[in-house]
Amino acid sequence: MTKRALRGPPRAVLWRGGVRGRLSLLEQTLLPEKCLRVEIEDVETLWGAIRRLVVRGAPAIGVAAAYGAVLGAREALVRGGDVGAREVAASVLRAIERLATSRPTAVNLFWALDRMRRRLECLLAGPRLPSGEALARGLLAEAKAIHREDAELCRSIGTHGAGLLRDGWTILTHCNAGALATGGSGTALSPVYEACRAGKRICVIADETRPLLQGARLTAWELHRAGVPVTLICDGMAASVFASGRSDCVIVGADRIARNGDVANKIGTYGVAVLARAHGVPFYVAAPSTTFDAGLSNGAGIPIEMRSPLEVTEGFGRPTAPRGIEVYNPAFDVTPARLVTGIITERGVIRATMAAVGGLLRSLAT
């Protein structure tokens, strides 16, 4: 096990070479049947890849989009001839504008593109206009910084979280908040990878996570590949897992956390939290502090997206329910703070209370 675990988590997003290099994405839509990488050299191909969910998970999309701005610069450079900074900048701005339309609700996408635009403005605002090549190098450095910072966030979450995990423990997780969703080793799965790296024997039980099966397709795949022992279950089996003492701890990710510690995450998370509490199993949420929404006093204010019935009734390529049936398919649910044992952030593990969250947010502001 240890030998395989040394392989480490997979890399969802990767830049190869210099400013004339290319973006390499793990093709997540083919997992778990095929493990291929898509090598991308132009903005339009990346736009399609984000849209097709070749890359998914808010942090991973943000990192990919940042490199997308560099692809904009690359497109100008490879046209050949003596390419000036203005020409490169125009191409980068077109790339940013185009990529912003790929996934209209992905917050990290806009955040990353905005940061690349500000960097571009900064590079152009110097006393001397840089060469096109130098401008592109500056942008690539910024994209790599975004990528590196995301990986560092993951690693810090992992280090803090790993301290909670004892040798021999089995962790239950829901959905995929792993390496495949970030520019690093994930949020919920990062403590697992870090604990394994530190020599602890950790097993994971992965909820398959209907309707889209991210647990079966992605979490089970990335852990198995990294050599972490993983057991797949259907979502309805979690209660049986807890009752039989098969799980020592739960760690899940989060899409949004309110000021009082209420957590919005993938549908099914709340049920796991209730079951964990009923069986005395600690329930942790792993998320970077950017997940906290200071404007939200509690979870009641989190809008719950309703998704297509077809995800439930035809999710496997053929109908599994009668046509025309009513379907309730919320994308998220809200776990009340009282069920959350602790929130694992890059700053440390905090309690899910108004005071603790407020303290964290204040410490970030200073």
Next chain:
Amino acid sequence: MTKRALRGPPRAVLWRGGVRGRLSLLEQTLLPEKCLRVEIEDVETLWGAIRRLVVRGAPAIGVAAAYGAVLGAREALVRGGDVGAREVAASVLRAIERLATSRPTAVNLFWALDRMRRRLECLLAGPRLPSGEALARGLLAEAKAIHREDAELCRSIGTHGAGLLRDGWTILTHCNAGALATGGSGTALSPVYEACRAGKRICVIADETRPLLQGARLTAWELHRAGVPVTLICDGMAASVFASGRSDCVIVGADRIARNGDVANKIGTYGVAVLARAHGVPFYVAAPSTTFDAGLSNGAGIPIEMRSPLEVTEGFGRPTAPRGIEVYNPAFDVTPARLVTGIITERGVIRATMAAVGGLLRSLAT
């Protein structure tokens, strides 16, 4: 709604005509995509149909097997000529022996075949040997009695259960304990059908019930067909349903009930019970008194069958998880009596306690 509800539940098992008639089964493996009936005139075809799960659910299998003994008689009769009782009896015994190998662990199957064998012996033990035709008629009458008694059990459960349901309620159920699983209107779903017949407006939320999707394929189908409004959810959405006040009551079936009221049922049932309790929603189990196992003092003694990983990883005709992954796939879980609000039997609704179950068992013995 009322108009469609009058259509009534579908009939999983049906005998058409006299002793030279045929057995008609609803082809459940094609649901929900196609609704076809299989018309069966010989024992071997029935054997294959039981094995292929064309008919499933312990009570329905029992009823089909009873008619299978009649098919044995039919085979002798249609060979033509003057067929004597001995020839018919031999063919019936061959049928009984053959059908007993179709699903080796189905209790109702053995029970029904045994009852047909005893009826055969009784018919042969009279002072005068009957004609082959008369023997077959006697067996058909017995099979119809088994069928009618099962339908009556369902109806009684329905009547007692319907009294618990208020006009406008929404009932959450798990797996399929409906008409498709019995010779009548089901166990868990019978109270719903009876309440609708009595003019109450009842809606059902059906857990899809992974891994085999009996909720999506069968429960949603039979309710929709009968005109009962049904909403399909993934198993992990039940907590969200309860938290949002969308369900007033849970009714599930049971595979086996211990003397103290602990209930073994389809995997996922226990989780629903914990969630129902956490949200103050009553949780009922509907089952005939034959489901009680007097030899079992509590649920800890119920062996839990572990099933193939392929049901989880390749349940939809293509892999949804990495090859070679560990899978935990128990067929059942055990819901402790303390989470059961009541058990709806054909004798009335009882509490899930040692005293109440003991009282019921004693009343059956007298």
